[in-house]
Amino acid sequence: MKQSGNSKQFAKKDGEACPRGRPREFDTDTVLTSASQVFWNHGYHATSIDDLCKATGLLRGSLYGVFGDKHGIMLAALDHYAEGSVARLAERLNAPVPAEEALRNALLHYARVACALTGERSCFITNTTLEMQPGDEELRTRVAAIQRRMATLLAASVIRGQASGAFNSTLDEKAVGDFLLCVMQGLRVLGRVAHKEDALIGIVDVAMRALV
Incomplete structure (x- = not known):
């Protein structure tokens, strides 16, 4: 464009x-x-x-x-980055493998990336969220919309897993989607200081066990 x-x-x-x-x-x-x-x-x-x-x-x-202004550049840059980030998450979750495998692979990706990135870089969306000022309503709205899109994708993955019998059918998919979003964000934040991949993979395994 x-x-x-x-x-x-x-x-x-x-x-x-x-x-x-x-x-x-x-x-x-x-x-x-x-x-x-x-x-x-x-x-x-x-x-x-x-x-x-x-x-x-x-x-x-x-x-x-x-x-x-600089704030406008930041908002546009965040939107641009988020489009790619959300698209890549959707691609991983919709991979042609069983839903539980696709979800685990997606979470493992964030665990490995969190370990690979330096503490200063972490994730652009996560860094922006942590740095956001309380009165920045425009940025808060942007971040909330990005998070909703990711949580919705995760919830859809849970529904597919429930349909196949891999996940507990009594779980509320929206609540689980929010939970998995917290796991993803937590991996990114924890990865800023703890670069032990085995520890982060262990967190992914615990999250997956919570769904069965």
Whole structure:
């Protein structure tokens, strides 16, 4: 997807106009991927607009012209990252294997990733949630929507497991979906300080036993 801005606006804010007065064009997905990496590595508050300009290769006016301000860039970057994260979770949960195996593999993925990432990086969504200020209602709403999507996917996996007889049919799938989301988030947080994969795999096994 391409976005373009007004070259006069860029010249006013950045002291640099686009060649021959043409609007500056850039690929939004590429920009947001770069921006999410900066926020992921440094956190929202420690990230400056200059950091974002350097990472994206864009002028300040170009970023402001499309996203409004640093907070707007953060929201757009989080949305962009979440789309990929939710899609990958759906792909793992819907793998052509028994529901219980797909669910366990999905949870194991988060356990292994949590161990592989450094304590500073962890997960972009988790880091953003932990750093979120109480009054940031717009970000809270975004994070809540992402969590709902993930919990819904997990609940659907539980329903499939119940239909096949692998999971306890009396379990409330919504409550279990929320429980599994807590497990996923917990693995990510615990992985920031405890990089022992066996311990995190043990947590996954306990979670799976709770479903039978």
